[in-house]
Amino acid sequence: MPLIVTSAGGVVYRAGPDGPLILMIADRQGRWSFPKGMVDSGEEPPEAAQREVQEETGVEGEVLSLLGETHYFFRQGGQLVSKKVYFYLIRAVSRAITPQLSEVADARWFPAEEALRRSAFPANTELLRKAIQAIEAEPEAPST
Numbered sequence: 151m152p153l154i155v156t157s158a159g160g161v162v163y164r165a166g167p168d169g170p171l172i173l174m175i176a177d178r179q180g181r182w183s184f185p186k187g188m189v190d191s192g193e194e195p196p197e198a199a200q201r202e203v204q205e206e207t208g209v210e211g212e213v214l215s216l217l218g219e220t221h222y223f224f225r226q227g228g229q230l231v232s233k234k235v236y237f238y239l240i241r242a243v244s245r246a247i248t249p250q251l252s253e254v255a256d257a258r259w260f261p262a263e264e265a266l267r268r269s270a271f272p273a274n275t276e277l278l279r280k281a282i283q284a285i286e287a288e289p290e291a292p293s294t
Contacts, residue, residue, distance in 0.1 A: 207247050
């Protein structure tokens, strides 16, 4: 029987000079992805996503909507783990990045097209495409 864990994270964006900028993190292997982490006991996934984004990147954000979820299995110390990750579309309310170097190797804002090119995992790339469509459909928000 696998151990079941739940995480939450976000595709965070802000207005840029030539379109939306997407916040991405790099892991120790240099793979670019999105901030995410475990949902704490008593915490709802949207709250966890907001908290994890702020902890890993220093960026504060407002959760707008659920983008989707990913599900995968991995082994940890011989134990099979079933992990579900909820990803939310999050509008940044701050822009300064302070990477939590104990958790991530780097964090940066990228133009949407570059974020698509750098996305290391196919499931995340699909979430990013969905996020970009939702961002483009958003009414013009104040620039952050």
